[in-house]
Amino acid sequence: MKAVRFHEYGDSGVLRYEEVERPVPGPGQVLVRVAATSFNPVDTAIRAGFLRQAMPITLPHVPGLDLAGTVAEAGPEVSGWNPGEQVVAHLPLTVPGAAAEYALAPAELLAAAPKTVDLAVAAALSTAGLTAWQALFRDAGLASGRSVLVVGAGGAVGGYAVQLARQAGAEVTATASPRSAERVRRYGAAHVIDHTETPVAEAAAGRRFDVVLNLVPTTKEEITRLAGLVAADGILVSATPPALADIALDVRTAQTYVQSDAADLAALVARVDSGDLHIHVANRRPLAELPQVHALADEGRLYGKTVIVPEP
Numbered sequence: 001m002k003a004v005r006f007h008e009y010g011d012s013g014v015l016r017y018e019e020v021e022r023p024v025p026g027p028g029q030v031l032v033r034v035a036a037t038s039f040n041p042v043d044t045a046i047r048a049g050f051l052r053q054a055m056p057i058t059l060p061h062v063p064g065l066d067l068a069g070t071v072a073e074a075g076p077e078v079s080g081w082n083p084g085e086q087v088v089a090h091l092p093l094t095v096p097g098a099a100a101e102y103a104l105a106p107a108e109l110l111a112a113a114p115k116t117v118d119l120a121v122a123a124a125l126s127t128a129g130l131t132a133w134q135a136l137f138r139d140a141g142l143a144s145g146r147s148v149l150v151v152g153a154g155g156a157v158g159g160y161a162v163q164l165a166r167q168a169g170a171e172v173t174a175t176a177s178p179r180s181a182e183r184v185r186r187y188g189a190a191h192v193i194d195h196t197e198t199p200v201a202e203a204a205a206g207r208r209f210d211v212v213l214n215l216v217p218t219t220k221e222e223i224t225r226l227a228g229l230v231a232a233d234g235i236l237v238s239a240t241p242p243a244l245a246d247i248a249l250d251v252r253t254a255q256t257y258v259q260s261d262a263a264d265l266a267a268l269v270a271r272v273d274s275g276d277l278h279i280h281v282a283n284r285r286p287l288a289e290l291p292q293v294h295a296l297a298d299e300g301r302l303y304g305k306t307v308i309v310p311e312p
Contacts, residue, residue, distance in 0.1 A: 002310065003100030004290045005060040009049030012294035015063075017287065023096070023104045025075030030107050032087060033072045036123035036284075037064035037098035039293050039306045040156075046093060047294065055093045063290075064097030064308065065090055067105055068113060068123035078107045086113035088269065090126040090260045098123075099290055101310045111265040114272040117279060122272075124156065124281050124305045127258060129268045131239055132160035135256040136168070139237050140211045144169025147208075149229060151200055152215030153189060154180030156305040157239065159280050160268075161213055162187040167276060173209065175200050179303070183280065201225035214238040220247050227251045281305050 001022045006014040025031045043063050045051050067089045071081050081087070087110045091097055096104065113122050135157075136142045148165045152158045153174030165172050166188030174189035181192050193203045201222075208231040214223070217240045230236050230251040237254045238244055244253040271277035282304020285293055288311065296302040 001101040015291040032069040036120035064099035067098040128156035139254040146210040
């Protein structure tokens with residue numbers, strides 16, 4: 001089968017589109033014929049070796065945290081999943097990923113794929129959707145009637161965060177560029193800040209939010225200014241560097257880390273099928289072009305969610 005792998009850490013040039021052996025499912029594993037995976041920003045950090053100590057991987061490594069596809073074979077000790085069933089999953093960062101024609105997944109991490117969207121589109125749901133869900137409800141404890149500021153609402157995680165927060169009964173203020181502002185409003189943002197015109201902390205000066213969710217890389221100074229927007233009993237949650245624990249802040253904080261969770265993912269799938277949660281895909285690229293996708297991301301020129309589709 002074809003797969004993209006890197007045999008050493010480095011820039012996008014280390015990614016190789018090559019022939020590899022089709023994996024065989026072991027106990028508790030399911031072999032999935034991949035319909036699509038997607039690019040996530042953390043993919044570049046893994047490829048570059050920035051996470052090698054915290055999250056060691058075995059080289060050569062197949063990237064791709066998002067998995068959407070069809071069950072091809074169930075390994076020993078697997079029940080509940082049968083060949084032909086369509087599934088989605090967020091794969092752990094340390095296991096071989098889904099940038100291949102076939103991928104292995106722990107059976108307990110799988111959820112049935114949405115029935116109302118194309119299976120390749122569903123590859124844009126798992127990692128970004130789980131990040132938003134867990135940040136808002138596990139880390140921030142969001143409840144109805146609260147106010148939320150989503151910094152980076154134009155991105156994949158931000159789009160889900162706006163939708164989920166609004167559906168939870170929160171009033172949402174979002175930052176977005178003109179390119180994504182209208183989509184963010186459709187998702188339910190009551191107020192949209194154009195961060196390309198005015199710094200967020202300046203545009204929101206005088207306001208306080210029960211939850212400030214930061215989804216963009218920031219400096220320590222920018223994080224400190226965002227902390228100044230948190231209400232007295234509120235919380236600042238961040239999904240990106242720098243580590244909040246390294247900054248002296250006078251507000252409650254939480255660094256969010258996405259976790260594979262089939263129950264959380266199934267809840268997101270149910271919202272997609274009910275029409276309450278929309279999946280936005282900006283680009284669809286063939287598997288052989290994944291190195292170019294990484295290169296665009298490294299240059300800051302990859303906009304919106306990109307799904308990666310193996311060639312027929």
